[in-house]
């Protein structure tokens with residue numbers, strides 16, 4: 019089973035914390051990969067929060083293709099960071115030749131564009147690059163968004179950490195929100211894109227579990243939005259549902275839970291808001307999920323949240339201190355990086371709630 | 387010797403031959419009295435007995451008149467093989483035997499100059515049904531555990547009514563951060579995924595209809611299963627229209643509009659809304675053909691409910707004056723919706739056909755958001771009366787057509803907006819739960835069934851030409867007759883009880899199928915749960931092929 023975790027902190031945190039969080043749960047994953055998405059970036063990206071950063075793993079040719087596409091569209095590169103890699107022999111990692119994080123300035127004619135318009139452009143660019151790189155597998159583009167950075171790799175998480183020098187705390191590479199997954203590869207093929215967390219237009223989602231309504235979800239999502247593509251993992255559906263409910267429909271986050279795990283009809287009947295709950299259940303029946311799942315998500319405003327399936331078949335724990343909140347599949351992960359917290363205040367979310375952490379690290383618990 | 391009339395009908399020309407053992411017969415007369423078709427008659431045979439009384443053989447002959455039971459050899463009173471005579475015979479002296487050499491299809495037409503009419507289902511027995519080539523193959527194991535059919539709760543409900551796409555819901559976020567409806571949405575009812583199909587109060591005996599209505603009320607009020615039944619064309623008794631049980635009824639209107647006058651007149655007195663309106667365009671058993679109720683079945687109460695004289699009642703094959711789909715949809719749906727003040731969902735029933743998907747696509751795009759269900763009825767559906775040629779030779783199997791409609795909705799991203807309900811031979815093997823479950827996985831929201839309900843009540847007809855005399859008004863078990871003596875053969879309470887019990891068993895079985903695939907709500911469109919060992923079926927339905 020994959021293990022998932024997330025950190026939200028008042029201060030910038032180095033990804034080594036995320037690695038530690040995940041590494042202690044080693045018995046729960048098979049060392050076939052590590053992936054993380056960082057929001058609210060510090061270090062060298064801190065001054066560029068308003069500009070989109072491209073996260074890319076690619077060949078030389080792939081890099082050229084991606085840059086050409088962006089340049090042709092009028093994007094100008096303002097920052098490039100290629101992490102130093104430590105290519106020592108014997109590491110269990112299947113690498114790509116280049117890992118590139120580049121920040122771009124918007125095309126001139128977009129400078130005055132509305133936020134939403136820019137966001138659509140960024141998505142279109144990423145989709146275009148992805149399509150172009152797909153042909154000969156010249157690269158994988160994970161995100162192209164302001165203040166967001168994605169790293170995914172196949173191999174042993176410990177070795178991936180070594181390869182990217184992630185064990186050494188380096189002030190250049192920091193973020194206030196980090197979500198991470200150590201994967202358990204149950205597919206025969208290890209597909210790079212299949213690694214969580216998944217990202218779309220400011221939204222990140224990752225999950226451990228199985229979505230038995232995957233086919234229903236996919237068939238429905240394919241027509242909902244041009245960005246809903248790939249479906250390399252049955253958990254990708256959660257991201258798209260989150261994006262659809264929160265961004266496209268503009269519903270408050272608390273309704274995400276009503277979409278994915280609707281209340282039973284008899285419970286809906288008892289509620290004051292039964293009309294709207296019933297409408298949601300009806301209209302989005304194909305976005306329901308069934309099967310065991312825990313989901314962690316990040317919203318564009320960096321709110322971090324978690325919720326689980328309607329039968330709570332997959333666990334999650336939330337541990338806190340004054341300046342940090344950590345989500346983890348297993349409590350040993352939190353113990354590792356927050357040994358001094360008051361573990362009595364740990365939260366074990368139940369099957370009918372969303373636990374959300376806002377900008378002030380306040381914890382909100384919404385009963386579905 | 388008499389001249390042989392070789393063209394005369396003998397039992398050997400008929401589909402069933404009566405096996406009769408005079409030595410066991412006590413001449414009680416039960417069989418003759420019980421045969422509603424008058425297919426057996428008492429007769430007297432002249433017997434010659436040779437005997438000798440003295441010590442030496444001295445043969446004498448004695449003639450006697452012996453009463454016996456004989457099979458009628460007329461194409462009017464032919465034996466239907468219903469087996470009622472066998473059932474009532476205390477001595478096992480009589481019973482029907484299938485006659486493989488029968489010339490029935492030929493002689494009947496030749497002598498009658500008319501087409502053969504009957505009820506029941508298609509009698510050309512095909513190969514194994516498509517549904518029987520499918521299995522539930524994706525069983526949850528350890529990563530996605532199966533559920534416990536006994537312990538977990540399941541949402542076995544299906545929508546009836548037009549469902550709005552989420553981005554069209556009239557929602558606004560209020561001050562408290564909640565979504566509140568700021569406008570009207572079409573009515574949607576969540577009901578049990580198996581509807582009792584449309585069988586009219588003229589086609590069924592009043593006692594059978596009562597039994598079904600009783601079973602439905604019991605299932606709803608005592609068992610907590612929100613099962614709905616469709617009235618069929620032909621109206622509803624006024625007392626029921628004015629009762630609170632109306633909420634369990636889906637009122638049907640077909641091209642004959644029989645009974646609607648009374649429904650319309652009763653509207654002001656209704657204390658409950660009906661569960662829905664079903665507009666019947668076509669029927670799977672005899673697609674492209676209208677309703678047929680022979681005069682024999684138009685009893686007094688039927689005349690009253692429908693407002694008609696005792697005559698053959700024929701619904702035309704189409705809604706007269708409403709030929710185009712756009713026109714029909716607009717007029718019918720708008721008027722029915724308006725009649726019930728937009729509180730009652732309105733659905734449409736068509737026969738599965740090569741054109742069903744076009745009809746469905748048209749409805750899906752209906753700008754009025756008014757079509758509340760697409761009922762698709764396949765070739766194996768049953769009927770009370772039809773020309774045999776239509777029954778046997780027209781129609782389209784339901785499975786692939788349902789799948790086509792579902793995938794057409796998927797291609798447009800509109801699945802679920804018009805709930806799909808399917809029927810046509812479901813439960814033919816007796817296992818409705820399995821059939822319903824597979825249809826749901828293929829994209830149906832629910833299923834409806836008629837013939838099986840009759841079988842629950844005791845119908846003895848089958849797809850191999852047994853009985854199927856529903857059109858004659860002589861139903862030997864009192865299900866499809868208006869003859870008081872025959873109708874009284876049906877034990878109403880027992881029939882209702884059987885239906886209730888079958889539904890309870892089926893409910894359990896549906897859970898037993900949902901639990902292993904780890905689903906607590908209906909797996910609509912979860913075709914990945916199904917597998918087939920038949921490559922052609924797998925390809926056609928887009929499911930996994932296994933071998």
Ligand code: SF4
Pocket residue numbers: 402404420421422423424425426464465466467468469470471472481482862
């Ligand atoms: S089988 Fe039915 S129709 Fe035939 S003789 Fe017996 S009772 Fe009559």
Ligand code: SF4
Pocket residue numbers: 468505506840844845846847848852853854855856857860861862863864865866
């Ligand atoms: S028993 Fe009655 S309902 Fe059944 S086939 Fe015969 S006539 Fe029809």
